[in-house]
Amino acid sequence: MALSDAMPPFSSNGDLIARARAAFQSGRHAEAEKLAAEARVQDRTSLDAIEILALVHRARGDAAGAERLLREAIAIDSRPRWPHDDLAMMLFDGGRVVEAEAACRAAIAADPGNPQPEMMLGNILSEREELVAGAAHLRRAIALAGEHPQLLANLGRNLQRQGALSEAEPLLRRAVAAMPDTLPPLAWLAELLEQARRFDEASAMLDRAERLARSQGSDVTLQRAALLSRTENWRDGLALLDAERSRRPPRRGLARLCRRQGRPFRCVRPPLCPRRGRAPSQ
Numbered sequence: 001m002a003l004s005d006a007m008p009p010f011s012s013n014g015d016l017i018a019r020a021r022a023a024f025q026s027g028r029h030a031e032a033e034k035l036a037a038e039a040r041v042q043d044r045t046s047l048d049a050i051e052i053l054a055l056v057h058r059a060r061g062d063a064a065g066a067e068r069l070l071r072e073a074i075a076i077d078s079r080p081r082w083p084h085d086d087l088a089m090m091l092f093d094g095g096r097v098v099e100a101e102a103a104c105r106a107a108i109a110a111d112p113g114n115p116q117p118e119m120m121l122g123n124i125l126s127e128r129e130e131l132v133a134g135a136a137h138l139r140r141a142i143a144l145a146g147e148h149p150q151l152l153a154n155l156g157r158n159l160q161r162q163g164a165l166s167e168a169e170p171l172l173r174r175a176v177a178a179m180p181d182t183l184p185p186l187a188w189l190a191e192l193l194e195q196a197r198r199f200d201e202a203s204a205m206l207d208r209a210e211r212l213a214r215s216q217g218s219d220v221t222l223q224r225a226a227l228l229s230r231t232e233n234w235r236d237g238l239a240l241l242d243a244e245r246s247r248r249p250p251r252r253g254l255a256r257l258c259r260r261q262g263r264p265f266r267c268v269r270p271p272l273c274p275r276r277g278r279a280p281s282q
Contacts, residue, residue: 115145149178
């Protein structure tokens, strides 16, 4: 018997990686993990093997294991983008926003041409009301990645919150045109038009947002009430809020409406979202 008949065929590292990727993509996670682990035996520094193992850990809900592997990949070679991007996103999704911010900054330092951490950092800073710094990172992301409609929407929203309505409006309109079935840009544009006291246009835009929201099992009732509160139909807005108060916490516009009718207003803190530790969006 020949030696080759007695021993299993040798698999190169590249073959193991290819088979592991195919197994993972087919949902055979245990097989993918085994093959990637074999590839790491042959080459401990194989970033391809580490990537597959990290994906397997995430797929089975082991965030700590995935994080350890991603940090190991960065320690081996800080130049590839994927471990930085995946680590920052995983930390953010886990509600670890401060650590996600640090991961974004490390990613930018490792590769200043990577748009993903610029976008994430811009969004993190914008949510924290550091609007000028957030806008700078969003602009940088657009310069690197091009005018992706989601980037335009996020920058437009940031500028709207800064009060730079004339600069924000065309960005939001382009985002709405490119993503007509995405609710947030529509709602943000309606809010901008309300801020600009263009109430008829705001109402028409909110009509579009309302139709889309209903098709997605959501609604824009509170935003509609806030808009009405700034018009001669403010009593209609108050009626909408009265109907909503019984089923969810009051938000923007309620205090103003209550004051107009001489009603007392008690602020109710929205419940925290357990996933990210912040109030859920409308």
